[in-house]
Amino acid sequence: MNKNEVFVIGLMSGTSLDGIDLVYVKFLQNDYKKFEILKSETIGYSNEWKVILQNAIHFSTKELESLDISYGRFLGEVLNHFIDKNQIKNIDFIASHGHTILHQPEKGITLQIGSGKEITAITNKKVVCDFRTQDVKLGGQGAPLVPIGDQLLFSDYDYCLNLGGFSNISYEKDGVRIAYDICPVNIVLNHYVNKLGFDYDDGGKIASKGKINQELLIKLNALEYYQLTPPKSLGLEWVQQNIFPLIESLETDVSSILRTFVEHIALQLSSVIKSDSILITGGGAFNVFLINRLEEVVGVKFLLINKELIDFKEALIFAFLGLLKVDNQVNCLRSVTGAIKDHSSGEIFMPK
Incomplete structure (x- = not known):
C-alpha cells in the first residue's frame, strides 16, 4: 500500500453469540495508534442463526462445509447492508x-466459519x-490473536483485559508480550440466564441476589486448566465438558449459579491483575456487579473508557490484523500462541 490512510471494515462474532460486531476504521500507515x-x-442474530451456531459443534464435516458457505453469504449480506446504510465509499x-x-x-483443530470466497463474491x-x-x-494455540493489537495500539496500559465469552488478558513481561485466556465469562453467565428468558444478566442484578455455593466455587477454582502455564486457550468444548456438568451436579438455582460464577471469575482475574492501569473491554465490562467484585478483590478502582471501544475493540483489532497481513507484517506472536515462530497469518481473497 502506498497511501498513508487505509480504510478497513472489521467484523467479529464472539462465542457468547451477542451478535456480529462491525467497525469501519481509518488507520494511518505511519502511526497505527492514530486510528479512528x-x-x-452490532447486528444481532436471529433465533434461527443462534440455534444453528450453538449446535454446529455437533455437525458432520459435510454439514460444516455447507455452513461455512451459507454463513459466509450471510456475512456478505450483513456487510453490504452496513456499507449501504452508512454510505461507505472508500474500502x-x-x-x-x-x-x-x-x-x-492440542489436536491441531480450529475452525472459524464464514467463507472468505463467499464474502468476496457478495461484497465485491x-x-x-x-x-x-x-x-x-505452526504448533500454536491459534489464540489469542488480539495481543499484537494490544502491543501496537494500546501499549499505554499495563494490562488489556477483554471480558467476552471468555476473559483473556495481554501484558508485557520482561519485554515479551504474554497473553492467554483466563476463564469463561459470558459463555457461562448467558447460558444460565437464558433459562430465565433473558439474553444476559443486565448489570449483574440477578447474580447479585444469589448466594455463593462454596463447594461449587472451590471445585471451579480447582480445575486443571487454571494450573497450566501460558500459552493456553479455551473453547466451548472445554466449557461443555468441564463447567456445565460440574455446576449442574452441585447447584440448580440460577441466581446462585450466577453469583458463584461471578465470584469465580473475580478470583481468577485477580490472580493475574496487579495494577489499575488496565483497558477493560467486551460485554462483561457492563456487568456492574462483576466489575465491582473484581475491584473489591483486587483492591483497586478501574476507569472504564468510552463505550464504543468497550464494544468494538476486538472488531477493530481484527481490522488491524488484516492490515498487518496485507502489508505482510507479523500479526501472530509466538510468545502468545506458542507457535514455532512469529508470522503473518490469514488468507486473502480478491474480487474477480
Whole structure:
C-alpha cells in the first residue's frame, strides 16, 4: 500500500453469540495508534442463526462445509447492508474473524466459519480472513490473536483485559508480550440466564441476589486448566465438558449459579491483575456487579473508557490484523500462541 490512510471494515462474532460486531476504521500507515473508528454497529442474530451456531459443534464435516458457505453469504449480506446504510465509499479491504465452531489446538483443530470466497463474491471487496489456522499448523494455540493489537495500539496500559465469552488478558513481561485466556465469562453467565428468558444478566442484578455455593466455587477454582502455564486457550468444548456438568451436579438455582460464577471469575482475574492501569473491554465490562467484585478483590478502582471501544475493540483489532497481513507484517506472536515462530497469518481473497 502506498497511501498513508487505509480504510478497513472489521467484523467479529464472539462465542457468547451477542451478535456480529462491525467497525469501519481509518488507520494511518505511519502511526497505527492514530486510528479512528468512523462507524460501528452490532447486528444481532436471529433465533434461527443462534440455534444453528450453538449446535454446529455437533455437525458432520459435510454439514460444516455447507455452513461455512451459507454463513459466509450471510456475512456478505450483513456487510453490504452496513456499507449501504452508512454510505461507505472508500474500502481498501474487509477483515473477518468469522465465528469459531471448533477450537482444539492440542489436536491441531480450529475452525472459524464464514467463507472468505463467499464474502468476496457478495461484497465485491478484498477480504482477509481465517487468521487462526496457520498458527495452529505452526504448533500454536491459534489464540489469542488480539495481543499484537494490544502491543501496537494500546501499549499505554499495563494490562488489556477483554471480558467476552471468555476473559483473556495481554501484558508485557520482561519485554515479551504474554497473553492467554483466563476463564469463561459470558459463555457461562448467558447460558444460565437464558433459562430465565433473558439474553444476559443486565448489570449483574440477578447474580447479585444469589448466594455463593462454596463447594461449587472451590471445585471451579480447582480445575486443571487454571494450573497450566501460558500459552493456553479455551473453547466451548472445554466449557461443555468441564463447567456445565460440574455446576449442574452441585447447584440448580440460577441466581446462585450466577453469583458463584461471578465470584469465580473475580478470583481468577485477580490472580493475574496487579495494577489499575488496565483497558477493560467486551460485554462483561457492563456487568456492574462483576466489575465491582473484581475491584473489591483486587483492591483497586478501574476507569472504564468510552463505550464504543468497550464494544468494538476486538472488531477493530481484527481490522488491524488484516492490515498487518496485507502489508505482510507479523500479526501472530509466538510468545502468545506458542507457535514455532512469529508470522503473518490469514488468507486473502480478491474480487474477480
